[in-house]
Amino acid sequence: MTSNREDVCIDEPARGEGTSGDSACGVAMSASAELWPWLALAGLGLFHGVNPAMGWLFAVGLGLQRGSGAAVIEALPPIALGHAAAIAIAVVLVVVARSAIDVTLVRLAAAACLIAFGGWRLARGYRHELRTGMQVGFLDLTLWSFLMATAHGAGLMVMPVLLELPAGAGAAAASGAHAAHDAVMAEFVGSLWTGLLAVAVHTIAMLIAAGAIAWVIFAWVGLAVLRRAWINLDLIWSAALIATGAIFLVLAGVDLVPHGAGHHHVH
Numbered sequence: 001m002t003s004n005r006e007d008v009c010i011d012e013p014a015r016g017e018g019t020s021g022d023s024a025c026g027v028a029m030s031a032s033a034e035l036w037p038w039l040a041l042a043g044l045g046l047f048h049g050v051n052p053a054m055g056w057l058f059a060v061g062l063g064l065q066r067g068s069g070a071a072v073i074e075a076l077p078p079i080a081l082g083h084a085a086a087i088a089i090a091v092v093l094v095v096v097a098r099s100a101i102d103v104t105l106v107r108l109a110a111a112a113c114l115i116a117f118g119g120w121r122l123a124r125g126y127r128h129e130l131r132t133g134m135q136v137g138f139l140d141l142t143l144w145s146f147l148m149a150t151a152h153g154a155g156l157m158v159m160p161v162l163l164e165l166p167a168g169a170g171a172a173a174a175s176g177a178h179a180a181h182d183a184v185m186a187e188f189v190g191s192l193w194t195g196l197l198a199v200a201v202h203t204i205a206m207l208i209a210a211g212a213i214a215w216v217i218f219a220w221v222g223l224a225v226l227r228r229a230w231i232n233l234d235l236i237w238s239a240a241l242i243a244t245g246a247i248f249l250v251l252a253g254v255d256l257v258p259h260g261a262g263h264h265h266v267h
Contacts (some may be wrong), residue, residue: 037164044204049209055079056214063218082145084203090155091195094162107252110159111245160248190223
């Protein structure tokens with residue numbers, strides 16, 4: 001379906017401008033529509049990296065325990081891998097859902113789940129259920145990161161943004177020359193590749209933020225100062241879950257509003 005958010009130009013071009021103004025407007029808005037989900041994924045990656053529960057606090061703890069900056073650096077790849085695995089599950093769910101269900105309905109469901117999960121986290125308060133010793137290997141730290149990202153709804157938070165990414169480009173080429181099954185499979189495979197790129201963009205941004213904070217805390221700040229200056233990031237995280245869900249709930253609702261007459265759409 002064509003989204004109301006693609007209504008980008010006025011009903012008629014201004015006198016004397018011809019169609020060039022409409023064309024430039026359409027190209028600019030189309031480019032913006034294609035770019036913003038990737039920027040949002042990177043932004044969410046940075047936000048996830050700032051959250052100490054996503055791993056940088058654990059990396060600092062390992063570094064301080066072993067008295068080595070190398071331990072901080074070595075902890076980051078498995079932390080990023082576990083986070084990427086949690087996001088990858090969200091990608092697979094989105095790809096499967098959008099191929100079988102109307103995308104707007106999936107957007108509404110994802111936004112509602114996000115708000116509900118954020119509300120549940122606020123209601124239950126701040127707790128540490130997932131504890132582990134400091135003697136951990138690569139696989140242990142990867143699993144810990146995956147569990148923490150899943151428990152904090154990291155994958156759920158990016159789902160609405162994933163739904164704004166374009167479907168697989170292969171579908172358009174296959175639909176004219178092959179059977180409907182081939183077209184669906186082409187779109188499915190193309191969406192998976194897009195999803196893998198989304199995982200990479202998000203995880204790299206998360207790794208940059210988490211790594212930078214971990215090194216600053218380890219090398220200059222120290223955990224003692226951090227304890228005195230601590231803020232309740234878990235509360236901020238829960239509020240962000242609800243806010244993200246609310247934003248995409250509104251955007252999904254816009255898609256359900258009938259298109260106004262006379263608007264130009266970017267195809």
